[in-house]
Structures are given as C-alpha cells and as structure tokens.
Amino acid sequence: NAGVTQTPKFQVLKTGQSMTLQCAQDMNHEYMSWYRQDPGMGLRLIHYSVGAGITDQGEVPNGYNVSRSTTEDFPLRLLSAAPSQTSVYFCASSYSGGTGSTEAFFGQGTRLTVV
C-alpha cells in the first residue's frame, strides 16, 4: 500500500520562484489537506478539500493555491516563494467514519528552504 505519496522530499527555491508540491493518495479518502510545521508551532492548516472540486482555506492560506480535480491528487502551489515559507510541509488524507472515528494518514513531508 502506497498510502500518501508526497514529492519532493527536499527542495530549495530562490525568492520569487514558483513550484508545486505533489500529493497523491490511493485510499479513496474524501478529505485531503496541507499543513506546514514550523519549530514550536505544531502543524498549521494551509488548505483542505472535502472532495474532488471542493477546496477551502485553512489557517495560513496566503501565498498558496490548491486544486483538486481528482479524488487522488491534491497539489499545493507556491505562487512566488518567500523566505517565510521555509518550513516542513505535510500532506494528509483522511476519512469520516460516521461514528466519530477517523484517521489521518500523512505523507513523509517536504522540507522546503527559500533563500
């Protein structure tokens, strides 16, 4: 089982460059989300999706775009990279179990440095 595949694992960008972080899941989960993790701040939600064609903003959406054309894929685009976007990025997929049960599965993370 591949689970959640996130690429690349490491990336260095120059200020102003754009790039796309890829995320794919093979578990047919309806929910997918992107988080960033900075030291001492835990994981903060950037954008999330409750199904194909439906996305919404999280806590820190500025500077990022997402789209979800298929259930499997949820790419995160950095429009014009800034040093403040240096962070570790995690993609997650999850499901609702109906009785309060759920589990989120995470990709291995992308360590992004913007210089």
Add this chain to the structure above:
Amino acid sequence: RKEVEQDPGPFNVPEGATVAFNCTYSNSASQSFFWYRQDCRKEPKLLMSVYSSGNEDGRFTAQLNRASQYISLLIRDSKLSDSATYLCVVISTDSWGKLQFGAGTQVVVTP
C-alpha cells in the same frame, strides 16, 4: 488564544516511570479527539483515538474531560522508544477535513 494548547515540555522521564500530560481545546463544538506521535519531525502517526469513556491501548491511557475541555495521555512503564513528540488533534464533526493540532508535548525517556 490557540484552539488547541499543549505543554511543550520536555518531560524527562526515567525508564519505567509513568508520565502524563494534558491538552486543552477551546471549541466546545469539538467532537473527536486523537493523540498522534511524531518522531524527529517525521510524519505524524496515529497513536490512539480518545473516547468519552476513556480508553487504554497497552501502556497508554487516554481520557476526555468535556466539562473542562481537555484530553490527557498517560504512559505507564515508559520505554526508551516512547521518546517522541505527542500531538493532540481535535476535529469538529462539521469539519472532518480540518484537523486542529496542538504544538506537541516532547517526552524524553532516559535510561
């Protein structure tokens, strides 16, 4: 105020001892609660769900106190391999896609 708050620690625990720590949440509409474990900023992994009646999984016990809006995690007979950061996660059932994370509690088990 953050929606989910945790004591960052670190909690330094001798091997074999018991350690417990809490997580408070501010949204009274929160309905589902979880503890995740994260090693060295790798991807978080589910440790256990937290049920209203409290639940155990081996050496780990989770409790929920809705009146005071906190959950707790207790680790008995600590092992060196329990050294990690423990993340509290809260979900509102009208927002299943939005996991609210605490900043994490670091536990260091020493020989």
